[in-house]
Amino acid sequence: MSLTTTPGEFPTADPDAKGARPADGAPMQQSFWTDGGQTVWSWLGTVDHKRIAILYAISITAFFFLGGAAAALIRIHLFTPHGLLFSRDTYNKLFTLHGVIMVWFFLVPSIPSTLGNFLLPLMIGARDMAFPKINLLSWYVFVGGALLTVIALLAGGVDTGWTFYPPFSTIYSNSAVTLAAVGVFVVGFSSILTGINFIATIHLLRAPGMKWFRLPLFVWAMYATSMVMILATPVLSTSLLLIIAERLFGMPIFDARIGGDPLLFQHLFWFYSHPAVYIMILPAMGVISEIVTVAARRKVFGYAFMVYAMIAIAVVGFMVWGHHMFVSGMSPYAALVFSFLSFVVAVPSAIKVFNWTATLYRGQITFAAPMMYALGFLGLFTIGGLTGLMLASVPIDVHVTDTYFVVAHFHYIMVGASVSAFFGGLHYWWPKITGRLYPEGWARFAAILMFFGFNFTFFPQFIMGYLGMPRRYAEYPAEFQLYHVMSSTGAMVLAVAYLLPLFYFAYSLRFGEVAPANPWNATGLEWTVPSPPPKHNFDQIPHVENDPYEYHAQGHAPEHGKSIHRGQGDGPVRTPPT
């Protein structure tokens, strides 16, 4: 088959090239899609990390669109000051549904459980995860917890917000808080089990020669994320356990009327929930490091600093949770301590942004869809990070916390950065996962639409937030209406942009060109196996001799040389391992 494969540039369908497209109905070639069998049980009972990744991918996509639908309804409701669609109570249940679904059922598992599960063994040269059965168990625990929570959210509805603050959640709310708390408690174990699996796999199943500093940065990101998952999630389980104990059994743990302290719950909750936002952003950083190096054909700038930065974020991320509680009645001296630590945790993130930018220096940059998401990530993550600095300083936080300024800040990080990176990673590894090439034109259009739709939705919220518009308001004073209308219109554009990939990815599954093993000419063990990879990953466990991003000789920028036309071309400098 002849393809014009240009490094980093997506193989454009050469007009004169013969049928690169598979004949309709042609059987897919041997891969993990077919090897393990085609029965339902072969999928639901699989212990192949690649199939579990697909199971996760399907379930979190469903939750992404459930949570996204809730977001769209919220934005439509907020077109007018008195609310277009819902009663205040329904609105409260809607934003709680949006928060709970998006945080625990999409963002936390999104990159680790799908791309991480699929790629980790491939990237380190292993045949599977250290504990394959526990990997499947984590998916069933995820679905079990999800079922409980969705029943609670949709049947009765929960009106406490995703933060479950007592005394409202324990005494004054009569919605299905207990069931939702049990559901989230269960789903917490899913991410603990995933974390255990990742750390054990990285420690024990690296291919010979794959030393720690030869690991791709995506693997390092999975390692740092798993550390946070294992050490933070249990404290969320404790806080929810105490909420359940108070609501179900009448144990007055947070009852202020008898001396209980609602701030204790906030301490326990945010001890998990701030590291949780690092669970969401660290995998995104790993994906961006992979994409930027391939698109720029350059070694990542300062590999060691990038690794230390990720570990530093994971560790220091545990010391900053107090910046969510500056106005909550916490002692002002503790607020200063947390404010200082929040400034310290911002330093590694800044380092990483500079390193990604420096990686572009003297590269051979191409702009396929994944790279567009990566560049979008760079801009939006910088904005999100810097507004985070503003929120870390106490006097500004006193003014803007619990307003739309903070809503905009965390959406810039979670949606602008983490979801963009997820989509970037999805596009980048789509050929490897499905063996098909996605339509490049549509993908770029969706990326651009998503970038503008996102900014148009959330930038007005910064202005509205500083003006004092509080968050979680079903109805708002009229002077904010202009900003709400701008934000809601942007949200419609963003919704369309999120739906596009659904279509052209499905299209590519059926009609997409067959992808070669290494469409991007990238380094990395996952590109040395056929696309999609066979069930046992490697015929023979490879021996690794090179650093992760060998796109050019040490210390010498990648010379442009001839563009690669037919077949593999010179591709990466090193010879692929035997």
Add this chain to the structure above:
Amino acid sequence: MTRREQTEQPGIWLGPILAWAALLTLLALNVVLAGLPLGVFKLPANLAVAALQAIVMGLVFMRLNRASWLVRLCAVSAFLWISLMFILAFADTLTRV
């Protein structure tokens, strides 16, 4: 990871019995301490004895003394994170205005 042969461990009984005896004496000590009117020192004393029991069980029963550096790293990091949580949470409780 150093390879640890299983065979050169001491007998089956010695370690556990000693540890068990130590644990029971510590338990008795703890209960006695609870009765004594130590006032402000009672709380640290009780917790210290309990911590000692935990260390004995960790080292002897869970064989941390023979475990690989990785497993010890686990135990130490769990302890560090817990103390981190306590220190910063009490930074608020103690200085609350």
Add this chain to the structure above:
Amino acid sequence: MSEASATLHEPFESATRQREALTFGVWLFLASELLLFAGMFLGYAVYRHDHPSAFAEAGRHVNLLFGTINTALLMTSSLSLSVASRAIDRDKPGLSEIGVWITLGLGLLFLIVKGLEYREDLDEHLWPGATFALHAPAARIFFGFYWTMTFVHACHMTIGLGLLSRLVWLARRGRLRANNDSVEATTLYWHLVDIIWALVFACLYLVGR
């Protein structure tokens, strides 16, 4: 906790490597269990700092005799399980099985004593509800933690007993051999439950006296 794989399973080439992986994996899980209980201990510690007199009064109403017996029972069960685990390392399944049986028995005894204690507490109206016996309002918070922490610990005990009975079932089938990983996993889990009980006992029974 993990699959009862007497043989080697998929991604591992050598049994010792697989055993290291299992031990490391179990320890990671134990770290998360420690964090789970640490959250409750933090709550207890913060409230003890805020309400010293109420917690002292409530602490005197907890039955120290039952607590001490339970602690001794659990430590003895740890002894028997440790002996069983070391016996299996030297491929002495007979001794190991006896050890597991003793541990199972002592664990059940612990739950029975716990049940008796719970019944006595309920008779004394120590459940923080309408008929709560003690005068100080914050005493309800102490007993809120007492019931929650001991109940969660009892759940972990029940899981431990489930794992132990699985070991017995394996022994019955003659599959309790030296290369069996699940013995290691069960003993580590059981010892952690014992450590947590030692700390719960100190905090709830002793410090309040």
Add this chain to the structure above:
Amino acid sequence: MRGGLPIFPVEADARSVVTDHLFFGLLGLSVAIILLVVSLVVVFSVRYRRGSSAKRGELPEIVSKEFEIGWTVATFFLFLFVFWWVSSSQLSGFKAPANALEIHVVAKQWMWKTQHPSGVREINALHAPTGVPVRLVMTSQDVIHSFYVPAFRMKQDVLPGRYTETWFKANRPGTYPLYCAEYCGTDHSQMLGEVVVMRPADYGRWTAVQPQPNDLAGQGGVLYRSLGCGSCHDAAGPNHNAPSLGGLYGQQVMLSDGRRALVDETFLHQAIVQPDRNAVAGYPATMPSYAKAIDEEGLNALIAYLKSLPAHAGGRS
């Protein structure tokens, strides 16, 4: 809000001006960093796009290590400076000045109730004079609310079971919106109010014209007698085995378990609602809890009365 498209909230007190300066400082710094990053990315993307003629050649290897350490340290010190700059301005603002006008705020599911020392009560409104520091002593009757006045850049959560404090000194007369910023249930978005800042003269006239039977301390005295607190606490009381309360506010007291505690509003609130929480040394802990007998507003009045008691008198008859 000023007319036309409101881009920026009005500055109605000194603190909002300071906060705005900090915000603009950080905004400027952020815009600078964003421009730096975006321009670098755009320049590199255009200059070094695949197939462009720009020179690639030798990569400065040694430089990259020092360069990297350089900007790491630079970023750290920049953030350290920003932290110092931001926190130094805020350190002075913790405590309200001593002579502040003390207004009690009670938050209830979905309304604000304010009580002035002159006894005036208001619903969802707060009148305050300009130029006078106003100290808000706030508590909630049910869930956590948050007293948020964007014009003062001031927000403070209001918690049940304890007092939280904040203060402001308005310097521009006008009517400014008051929001509840902490989610508190169904009508969280209806819990609105307004803060009316008036010149001191107008404030005096406004207070005078308000229907107020008695000043706050006076109402507290009525409660003190009606609940019979004097029977134990007054020196002349029949079973005088409780501490006399004259001049108690602001003192340090020795508790029965050896701790020393400062008698502030929270201590008095807890002493009435949960008497055993900090039992005072030397007295039998026999005081019943008055949680059911007095609501939050009554407690505010009673505490104001206790604070107004001169040192020697037990209870004013």
